[in-house]
Amino acid sequence: MALILNNSDARIQNNLISVRPSDATQTDIEFAHFMRLAESWLNDASEADRNIFRKCNGTEMEHIALKALKDVAPQTSFCVDNIKLVSGLHFPDIQAAGHFGVEVKSTKSNSWTSTGSSIxxxxRIPDVSRIYMLFAKLGGETPEFRCRPYEQCLSNIAVTHAPRYLIDMNLADNGEKNIFEKMSVDYDTFRLLEEKEKINSVRKYYMHANRTKGKYEMPWWMGDANTEASSSIMIRFFTDLSLQEKEEIRARMFVLFPELFGPKQDKYKRAALWMCSRYSVICSNLRDTFSAGGKVEEIGGVKFNHKVPQVLNTLYQYRILIKHLLNNPDDALLQDVEDNWGENESIAFSTNKWFDLIQQTFNTNNELKDVDIRQLFDLWG
Structure with a gap:
């Protein structure tokens, strides 16, 4: 793809710069200069008449951005004829000289932040390898404009109907990391991943970050659209589910959250968050679904030396389903295991590992520390 020089010097008017994404240092410099000129054009126009932009909607702002780019193009190596608006059909909104793009965002508020495009x-136009954000802050005393490399102003990820980037045009000035620096991945590497890989990478980042901070938080959009356990579009109450749905969710909770057998008061928090994010189901009394009914001395024909928590009786009731899940894990369960079994995200899934995790939790509970989970399952059959 050739970039035709549009320069006042007639001697180089017909020269060509070959634009190759793998060797684009000089053309990147040219593009940065191009965007600085467009930014100045827009800010000068706003200073001259601040009412020009005050009531602009998104579409109108894209057309104004296009005019700015075409007006300053003669001062650069970019040809006016190679700058086109493709908004509504492709990402980014404006394409220039094939490999360059401009994403136009605007806000009516007096803020340099906004919700951006889908991750x-x-x-995305396949040929575009370099993108700039052109951001219009239309609130405040005077509308202002900033242009930055696209990835350098993406601060985080949020969800509307799908995961989307959050824009913060101050990142370059306040020294905060962009989302790709936080995730320790290069933007050009991340953007080339398949959709499922992107979602998984982002989910793992937030899961790990929240565990590190000791927070009971997880992405509500963590469900995988390619599995039957995907999150429902409707939020439901656990009490309104069918018996089969309730049994399936309880059994998976026993596999995923060993702390259900622990002594801590907050032992149901992670399970409740998982149920909401994976199934769009909420439960106001999750504790009662596992341990209602007091303590017992005998379960499944096995007598104990002292009374044990009712949750062990619930485990007995679900032992067949649990064994089936452990021996036949589906993709959703394997993903959830990776997200929830301990601090080590690469922990290997196995029935023996589950027994180990359960036993470790038993050992922290004075009412269960003398119970051998493997022996108990053998006795129950």
Missing amino acids: VEST
């Missing part, structure tokens, strides 16, 4: 970038 999936499913409509």
